[in-house]
Amino acid sequence: MIRRWVQRRAAERPDRSVRVGQLKDHRIMAEVLGRLCYFIFSHLAVPLLRAHFYATEAEPGGMQTIYFRKNVWHFMRSRADCGFLHLCLSPNETTSASTASLGRKGSFANRPVPPGLRRLRAAASSRATPRVRWVPKRRGFRPLLSGLAKSEARRCPKQKSVLSVLASLRSSAVDVLGHSILGQHEVYRKLLDALVALKTIWKDGAAPELFVAVADLRHCYDQIMHEPLLRRIQEVPLQPKYWIVPVSLQRPGALLPRAWDLALPEGTSLQEVAASPQCPLALQRDELLVAPRCAAQRASGMLEVSKTEVLRLLTSVVRSSEVQLDTQRDPSASCAPKYRFTRGIPQGSHFSPFLCALHMSSGDAQLPAEVLESLRSHRSALVRLVDDFLFISTDAARCCDFLSCLAQPGNPYGGDLNRRKVAANFRLLDHPNTDGRPRFRAAGPKRRRVDAALATPRSVEATGARNSSVLRGVPAQKMYQKVKEPQ
16 A cells, blocks of 8 residues: 555656655655554554453543453443442333333334334433443542433523522522532632631731641442432522623633623622622623623523522432433343432532532531531631542641541431541541540641752741641741732
């Protein structure tokens, strides 16, 4: 193939002497090498990988690709599907019966369905139902539902508007999710507010030493009970009606504005929201250009969202979510059966982080009395991203009390404490009490080395690298001085 291509190129350029096997033209050589590499990858490497391996991304970040042999992956996937089925799912009898009787009504009830039509109906039904996709973690797998967002969009055309309403709710009712945040971009704001609150308890200008503890809960999504979560959804302080106003957010250095949908309660103008303390963060730091409403959207009623619609959508995500498991099916069946969630909430929905945070907020009031008092007096701060906890306190005993509460079998948040991911900037002892209940205790400070990139030799000599209140190489006094109160 390459020989014929070189001969054809030589015929096109008779002014240059190009012999087969001796390529003097570097441009032709580079093109030949590129075609050869493309042929090797497209006709050899990729077909071999597809025939014998299953490729998937890995957590965290999704930037790493892992290859499994297909027989090994089928074995692990079938075991994971079986465990997920017995833990969270049950057969959906109504949907299975309606699918089986599809197209058999009236005088055509006894007429057999052609095999081709049966396969087309089964394929259409399987495309409309989300499927479980397992993503490998460092230990175990995470079940993600592929196609869930499209299924919710077909079920509720106002899905994007409901997300805007929930964003407006978080701005007006700050405590609706407790100590939860919904993204990594909110971590800095939460920590800044915590450090500013800690500055109010200084005495004689001395900055207290900070004790930090990190924890993680396993099977958080899978062990959420539906009835308490549904009661919590009905208690969400929503306004009777919201209007979706399209605005354009123009940053000072940006070339193009960013389109954004703002949900306003009925009877509230955009100027009142922008001047109120509950103004969203995006409106505080960007210049606003109000976009005109679309006449077609106003005529179709897409700009109006009621409280009933929001509650109905959140309830349907919890109760009416269906899923298919390809490995848990009858070989004689034309399509995989459908299952519904009896416990837990699906991962992969746009509303899953909000529902999980809403469930976690109900456990904040059930923490130990010492921890609650420390949080109210601003001597401690709690930040929670889904099932990851960050607890900061001026007393190591409060960190131990919080970790001991998470280690209990029936902790307020549900899930099981992952002891491998428990970490602190002081020594921790995990010894149970006399009654067998788990208990964490502080055993003195760790010997921390000062990071040379963060601390100068003068600060190390002044404070001492072993007996100072240094967190990642930065003295606590200097760290507090860098914190500025928000305007």
